[in-house]
Amino acid sequence: MKYMLIMRATDETYAASRDVDFSEVLESMGRFNDEMIRAGVLVAAEGLEDAAKGVVVDYSVQPPVVTDGPYGETKELFGGFWILDVASLEEAVEWAKRAPMAGPGSKAEIRRVASIDEFPQDNEWIRKEREWRVATGQL
Template identity: 40%
Template sequence: MRFMVIVKASADSEAGVMPTTELLTAMGRFNEEMVRAGVMVAGEGLQPSSKGARVHFSEAEPKVTRGPFSDPQSLIAGFWLIEVGSLDEAISWMKRAPFPSGDAIEIRQVFSAEDFGEALTPELREQEQRLRAGLSS
């Protein structure tokens, strides 16, 4: 099972405050541990929302709103994509992440092709497999 681990933003991350060397070192060790265990698929930190935009869709032309956005707790500061056997295993890994007090993460399971049932036709399934093969090459 794949899980997206969403690192919630904070006032500091939205202000562009960079992590300390100590935190970067601890995070590097944690990431290395997950890579060695075959758990980590991807992971990145994100720039503050002031360097981003939102695209809002409606019946009319999509509307673009440039950041910054309010309420840091509703924003994302980074992510991991991990592959483990269960939500409990994902939780177990993430409880070991070296975050300071007050930070928060959210763990969400990623859909697999099987989750879509008959709506994912054989043609769509084949297309999905081709796209995934193209991403890994």
Template identity: 55%
Template structure:
């Protein structure tokens, strides 16, 4: 199994066209899509993002890095949300990406998420990464047990 990140990118001109769309319809179509991903057992995470005015960019081309508050006038496309899915193949990830209820002016960039096993596991930082992930998984399991009242 491999994990893939599907990154939603919206052309700013297309985003202006969305102003006339009933947002409850957008939520409903995305909700149905997310439910399909969950029922199929492939969705690991997914989030929409707030408007660029609420964010900032850190440019490491200078020392110290320069922070610029949004919106980002130089952006050709805005990163509006993402999903992380786990599928048996790149072809299956493509099939899920094609099903996403998006329209003109919107693209999904799909990239495989690297796994720690792909790196030199003798490296102390990779060993720490493996331990951090195990600690986070245990913390999530504890939270789930508490929430379930056990």
């Protein structure tokens, strides 16, 4: 099963991390990622650019409205993610507990990634997605 570990932080977390040497951050994240690679559980991992450089698309109105970041509510920002292929939620939790994240407001949200096999296989769009995944080497 695949699980996404979503790195979450607050404005306080980002403020506290400004004093940390970036090479130290890269070192700790690199070691953690290497550990997951060696264990064979890491599928993908990415960090995200500052929310202030992003945009928000609001679908509550038509046509959708696009506004510049940061978001209206910045209590917790999504800062990056790992996707792990592990046997259970419990195993994903164990990996998340080892992540090199610290500071006020630092959290990791864990969400299972649904497999294409869980959707109705007779659906035209699921068949097309499966064909695309096969053609791109994802299945």
